[in-house]
Amino acid sequence: MKINYPEGATPLDPDEMEGLKLKHVTRKGELDHLEQANIQSGLVWLSRSREKDILSEAFVRKLHERLFGEVWQWAGSFRRTGKDIGVDPLTIGIELRTLLDDMRYWAAHDTYPEMEAAIRFHHRLVFIHPFPNGNGRHARIMADAVLQKIYGREAIDWSGGHDLQAMNERRREYLVALRTADRGDYDPLFKFVGL
Numbered sequence: 001m002k003i004n005y006p007e008g009a010t011p012l013d014p015d016e017m018e019g020l021k022l023k024h025v026t027r028k029g030e031l032d033h034l035e036q037a038n039i040q041s042g043l044v045w046l047s048r049s050r051e052k053d054i055l056s057e058a059f060v061r062k063l064h065e066r067l068f069g070e071v072w073q074w075a076g077s078f079r080r081t082g083k084d085i086g087v088d089p090l091t092i093g094i095e096l097r098t099l100l101d102d103m104r105y106w107a108a109h110d111t112y113p114e115m116e117a118a119i120r121f122h123h124r125l126v127f128i129h130p131f132p133n134g135n136g137r138h139a140r141i142m143a144d145a146v147l148q149k150i151y152g153r154e155a156i157d158w159s160g161g162h163d164l165q166a167m168n169e170r171r172r173e174y175l176v177a178l179r180t181a182d183r184g185d186y187d188p189l190f191k192f193v194g195l
Contacts, residue, residue: 016081016132019073034071034098036121042067046145054145055100057093060130063142068134079132086129095128107150114151115195116186123181131176156193 025031045066051059078092087095099121104119122143129135144155160170167193177188 003107014076016079019132021034021071021073031071035068035134038070039067039141040150043141046141053181054149055104057096060096060100060142062143064131064134064138067138067141068131072130074134075134076131078130081132081170083129086127086135087155090120092128092130096125096130098190099124099128103146107146114147115156115193116190118147118156119193120186121146121187122187126178127182158193 020031022034025034042063051062054061061076061078070073078089080089081085082089086092097178102124103117103121106112108122111117112120122139125139125142127133131138140156140158147153148155158174172187173192177192180186180188
């Protein structure tokens with residue numbers, strides 16, 4: 001299957017494509033539909049989850065597996081290949097543990113307002129790019145879990161009525177905001193979520 005990825009999406013290498021569980025899928029639209037159904041199932045699991053420590057590597061992996069595991073064999077497994085975004089695959093575990101520890105500290109010491117902490121967490125998780133694919137969706141859902149389960153706040157309206165998986169003005173704004181945050185300026189990302 002040949003996939004035309006929207007701007008900012010992480011292309012899968014041939015070995016990662018081999019991880020597609022449903023070999024009958026031949027079109028991107030079919031793949032998108034299956035992934036979205038899997039994500040919905042994962043969100044139901046997350047809403048019912050009684051996990052105490054969502055700021056653990058085990059939970060980060062488990063959530064990714066719940067969101068994508070019905071579609072991809074590698075769901076929940078860290079990527080082993082370099083991409084045009086993300087840290088070196090050998091440092092994913094270290095960078096993720098540092099981020100999770102930072103988020104714990106931010107929450108315990110009110111380092112940032114709740115929404116700002118969740119946005120910073122989201123950005124760094126996307127920057128690390130732990131998985132072969134699905135990192136943006138996973139990071140948005142993790143940030144929402146932080147808001148809901150740690151702070152008792154509502155989730156963020158990331159899409160603003162648009163499809164962030166399709167190339168549109170909202171997605172472009174999101175990608176520019178992420179790239180600007182890569183340089184240390186979070187203002188566009190805060191503005192994107194209405195902060």
